[in-house]
Amino acid sequence: MEVPLLDLKAQYKTIKDEVLAGISEVLDSQVCIGGPKVQELEQKIAAASDCRFGVGVSSGTDAILNCLMSLNIGPGDEVITTPFTFFATVGCIARVGAKPVLVDIDPKTYNIDPEQIETAVTRRTRAIIPVHLFGQMADMDPILGVASRYNLAVIEDAAQSITSTYKGKKAGSLGAAGCFSFFPSKNLGGIGDGGMVVTNDEALYKRLMLMRNHGAEPKYYHKFVGANFRLDPIQAVALLVKLPHLNDWSEARRRNAAYYDKRFAGSVVQTPYISPDCVTIYNQYCIRVPRRDEVIAHLKANKIGCEVYYPVPLHMQECFSYLGCSEGDFPHSEKASDEIMALPIYPELTDEMKNAVADCVLNFLR
Numbered sequence: 201m202e203v204p205l206l207d208l209k210a211q212y213k214t215i216k217d218e219v220l221a222g223i224s225e226v227l228d229s230q231v232c233i234g235g236p237k238v239q240e241l242e243q244k245i246a247a248a249s250d251c252r253f254g255v256g257v258s259s260g261t262d263a264i265l266n267c268l269m270s271l272n273i274g275p276g277d278e279v280i281t282t283p284f285t286f287f288a289t290v291g292c293i294a295r296v297g298a299k300p301v302l303v304d305i306d307p308k309t310y311n312i313d314p315e316q317i318e319t320a321v322t323r324r325t326r327a328i329i330p331v332h333l334f335g336q337m338a339d340m341d342p343i344l345g346v347a348s349r350y351n352l353a354v355i356e357d358a359a360q361s362i363t364s365t366y367k368g369k370k371a372g373s374l375g376a377a378g379c380f381s382f383f384p385s386k387n388l389g390g391i392g393d394g395g396m397v398v399t400n401d402e403a404l405y406k407r408l409m410l411m412r413n414h415g416a417e418p419k420y421y422h423k424f425v426g427a428n429f430r431l432d433p434i435q436a437v438a439l440l441v442k443l444p445h446l447n448d449w450s451e452a453r454r455r456n457a458a459y460y461d462k463r464f465a466g467s468v469v470q471t472p473y474i475s476p477d478c479v480t481i482y483n484q485y486c487i488r489v490p491r492r493d494e495v496i497a498h499l500k501a502n503k504i505g506c507e508v509y510y511p512v513p514l515h516m517q518e519c520f521s522y523l524g525c526s527e528g529d530f531p532h533s534e535k536a537s538d539e540i541m542a543l544p545i546y547p548e549l550t551d552e553m554k555n556a557v558a559d560c561v562l563n564f565l566r
């Protein structure tokens with residue numbers, strides 16, 4: 201049986217008419233940038249995240265970039281984050297001219313290890329970017345503790361964790377700002393690129409709003425150098441159709457995960473560890489297995505989708521060689537890169553599909 205890693209068509213089928221009607225409304229209005237649909241989405245995503253403000257932006261990457269620029273972080277500054285994340289987290293720090301300072305992960309959750317953050321703080325440190333990887337939030341209390349002791353901003357990279365919780369608090373609501381991505385493969389995916397910053401800080405909100413539009417206030421009078429980080433209403437209408445379904449879709453992902461957990465119990469497959477403090481939205485269901493690359497080849501030969509997030513930790517990327525890191529510096533991240541693989545977890549998976557995935561993994565490792 202063929203099972204793709206993700207099937208966007210299966211979800212689109214269930215909402216197609218509403219999405220097309222929304223797009224048609226936007227086209228009839230010819231409000232092609234910003235406008236009421238973007239504002240409605242900002243309010244609804246902020247509310248869903250227990251935040252006061254939302255700023256629609258052009259991607260998850262630009263959400264992070266906008267936060268760093270709005271907090272005035274640049275050359276001479278240091279920002280602490282994890283090497284086990286999507287490129288954008290570290291890429292944005294480098295792009296504003298600041299120095300990425302990496303801290304290894306907790307091997308159980310794959311999120312930044314809070315205990316190792318304090319030793320990485322210097323007089324130049326300005327911010328910490330915890331990444332809520334695969335749908336589960338990082339251990340925020342100790343991170344917020346270090347941040348308040350050293351007066352650092354916390355920017356949550358919640359690109360994979362919209363509406364997930366830590367001790368009952370929503371992703372994006374704990375730091376100075378939270379960043380979401382609407383990349384189509386995220387739990388709330390648009391029909392192109394998009395993203396959002398949420399915050400409870402009104403002054404920061406105002407800067408984020410100006411920064412996404414070249415720092416102009418009023419039009420053609422520029423207080424500072426921003427960029428074009430604007431979100432299109434075409435994305436907003438598609439996301440407004442999807443948002444009411446998000447909790448059901450996350451619940452379906454959790455049911456799928458519970459099924460896999462049960463099937464893999466007692467085997468050599470190491471299933472995801474979810475902290476009792478967290479409710480995850482399973483953007484990915486990542487297992488660790490022995491002979492990982494052979495397992496992947498076996499799944500691919502049987503038309504079962506799988507992927508490695510992430511095969512190369514960021515300290516080993518060519519573009520960051522200037523940081524002077526070497527192999528062995530972040531052993532938990534490196535080991536995770538060697539052992540991890542993601543299985544199909546999307547909400548529309550059928551029982552037969554899940555069974556086929558679990559059988560295929562277990563038959564090979566038995």
Ligand SMILES: *Cc1c(COP(=O)(O)O)cnc(C)c1O
Nearest residue numbers: 259260261286288359381382383
């Ligand atoms: C997807 C992702 C981003 C970037 O989002 P884009 O919308 O693709 O720019 C940033 N950080 C993490 C952890 C992500 O998964």
